[in-house]
Amino acid sequence: MKSPFLLENQEEYLEWRNFKLSQYPVCQENFIVKFNNNIIDKGNINLLKKLIKKYNFAIYEFESKLTDYDLHNFCSKLDLNKSISNLFSDSENISNITNKSEPKNKITNSEYIPYTEKRLNWHTDGYYYPTESSIKSFLLHCVQPAKKGGENILLDHEIMYIYLRDHNPDYINILMQKNIMKIPKNKNLKDSNAISGPVFYIDENNFLNMRFTSREQNIIWQKNDTIKKIKDFMFSFINEDTKYTFKLLLQENQGYLANNILHKRESYIDGKKKRLLKRIRFSNRIGKRNANIE
Ligand SMILES: [Fe+2]
Numbered sequence: 451m452k453s454p455f456l457l458e459n460q461e462e463y464l465e466w467r468n469f470k471l472s473q474y475p476v477c478q479e480n481f482i483v484k485f486n487n488n489i490i491d492k493g494n495i496n497l498l499k500k501l502i503k504k505y506n507f508a509i510y511e512f513e514s515k516l517t518d519y520d521l522h523n524f525c526s527k528l529d530l531n532k533s534i535s536n537l538f539s540d541s542e543n544i545s546n547i548t549n550k551s552e553p554k555n556k557i558t559n560s561e562y563i564p565y566t567e568k569r570l571n572w573h574t575d576g577y578y579y580p581t582e583s584s585i586k587s588f589l590l591h592c593v594q595p596a597k598k599g600g601e602n603i604l605l606d607h608e609i610m611y612i613y614l615r616d617h618n619p620d621y622i623n624i625l626m627q628k629n630i631m632k633i634p635k636n637k638n639l640k641d642s643n644a645i646s647g648p649v650f651y652i653d654e655n656n657f658l659n660m661r662f663t664s665r666e667q668n669i670i671w672q673k674n675d676t677i678k679k680i681k682d683f684m685f686s687f688i689n690e691d692t693k694y695t696f697k698l699l700l701q702e703n704q705g706y707l708a709n710n711i712l713h714k715r716e717s718y719i720d721g722k723k724k725r726l727l728k729r730i731r732f733s734n735r736i737g738k739r740n741a742n743i744e
Contacts, residue, residue: 507708570715586735591705597721607660625649
């Protein structure tokens, strides 16, 4: 089948687009797939896959605490076996996302926003990686929610693609250019290189992927004026829309799995116990577009 994501395939695009949009609005109450800790039910795994096939993400809930081993085992049921490490992940490639910032009176240059109580703006994970080693999916699991705040807000990047293409196909043309977004090399890291890449690209399995960050520092955009216009247009949609965006406040033992969609996090305040989320990233995505899941 011709890719609906290429501008020249308008007929295929319209067919795909209309089907995609017909899945909205979503009833959020039916969106949490519940699992028993001892038996990971195959029917429920298929239900998760079915939701992810439609929306590129889904929420799950377990009855009680999971160990790191349980988390990896759960992921393996979704064929997520190729986890990716990063500077802050542990030996199991799990990132323990919690507030690690220094007390306010201490000035530190090493503060890294995910590991603070601050708001994290819209992005896809690993936008600073080249497309050959991109992050295709991730799991975010809540061990301990914050006392207040810390909501995750999600938007399927395929919906963003539709919104942009319907408004102006030239925006897609620009965002698919291979050098549109450049991340300069990190002077603090040995062997670091500058990375250039597109915002949207079609991978070897014909899936649409997105590399994006709304941060302003350490990003060099080509066609900066046009990009500003596109970003303003994107944010007008993201910030106002409620039909396609999801706001989640993950509870203990809940999490979500996503094919690296657009997401952000609100700021939060810790209680006695610090908010703790576990994240595992993967180099493959969840599900195949044509998988025969009933
Ligand atoms: Fe993220």
